[in-house]
Amino acid sequence: MALAHLQFIGSDKPNVDSCQMVSSPSPVILTQDELKKIAAYKAVEFVESGMVLGLGTGSTACHAVARIGELLKQGKLKNIVGIPTSKKTHEQAISVGIPLSDLDTYPILDLAIDGADEVDPYLNLVKGRGGSLLREKMVESACKKFVVIVDETKLVKHLGGSGLAMPVEIVPFCWKFTAERLRMMFMDAGCVAKLRRFSENGEPFVTDNGNYIIDLYFEKDIGDLKVASDEILRLAGVVEHGMFLDMATTLIVAGELGVTVKNK
Numbered sequence: 621m622a623l624a625h626l627q628f629i630g631s632d633k634p635n636v637d638s639c640q641m642v643s644s645p646s647p648v649i650l651t652q653d654e655l656k657k658i659a660a661y662k663a664v665e666f667v668e669s670g671m672v673l674g675l676g677t678g679s680t681a682c683h684a685v686a687r688i689g690e691l692l693k694q695g696k697l698k699n700i701v702g703i704p705t706s707k708k709t710h711e712q713a714i715s716v717g718i719p720l721s722d723l724d725t726y727p728i729l730d731l732a733i734d735g736a737d738e739v740d741p742y743l744n745l746v747k748g749r750g751g752s753l754l755r756e757k758m759v760e761s762a763c764k765k766f767v768v769i770v771d772e773t774k775l776v777k778h779l780g781g782s783g784l785a786m787p788v789e790i791v792p793f794c795w796k797f798t799a800e801r802l803r804m805m806f807m808d809a810g811c812v813a814k815l816r817r818f819s820e821n822g823e824p825f826v827t828d829n830g831n832y833i834i835d836l837y838f839e840k841d842i843g844d845l846k847v848a849s850d851e852i853l854r855l856a857g858v859v860e861h862g863m864f865l866d867m868a869t870t871l872i873v874a875g876e877l878g879v880t881v882k883n884k
């Protein structure tokens with residue numbers, strides 16, 4: 621079975637042993653959004669009636685939320701309870717008719733479906749470029765199964781190696797102090813720490829929890845991810861970071877040559 625298309629950026633030898641190609645190569649060139657939708661629809665095949673579901677946030681996860689709503693309307697799914705990971709997903713879920721609840725009521729979820737900003741060959745993730753990392757991490761760490769859905773541009777060899785942001789949610793109090801501490805923490809990796817701002821008015825971006833986001837950019841590999849994770853979380857002022865280590869149980873990747881499902 622040809623799996624050469626499942627490439628982790630920068631990887632010499634992608635780890636694809638446990639992958640399964642589930643659709644044949646398509647002759648049509650698909651847009652990135654169409655690929656996201658294909659991955660999302662594939663993930664929704666894991667959903668069964670009666671499940672308590674973690675509903676992710678972002679341009680990929682929104683296709684899954686829409687699909688679940690559609691199947692509920694068609695009567696193909698019944699008795700679903702959704703736990704949204706952001707205010708935006710909350711609104712979307714209501715609009716498509718998914719009954720909602722929260723972690724206080726359902727501390728253990730059957731399944732969560734969500735996108736990611738980066739995925740490494742071990743299914744570690746960077747999340748939070750949409751700003752929802754804290755609620756996502758709370759919900760997705762309470763799930764028996766966590767299905768991650770991406771198009772193939774999200775695959776990387778090392779987290780933080782794509783040159784894009786590694787988000788850290790912090791309290792607004794003395795944010796410059798916290799940003800500087802984070803920068804110094806990863807000085808050897810050439811870290812730049814930037815407060816996320818709304819592009820329209822330059823005001824700080826505020827999360828659903830009333831916090832700020834510091835985006836970390838690295839010139840070099842940050843080394844052991846667990847060590848980096850623990851160190852960030854020990855810093856007073858930090859609420860959570862966007863590294864989701866050892867949480868995903870299944871990865872669904874949609875690419876030009878088809879859809880691949882990889883189980884951990």
Ligand SMILES: O=C[C@H](O)[C@H](O)[C@H](O)COP(=O)(O)O
Nearest residue numbers: 678679680735748750751752
């Ligand atoms: O905060 C946002 C979430 O972590 C998203 O799941 C992640 O950013 C991926 O989003 P998208 O599917 O839009 O690329």
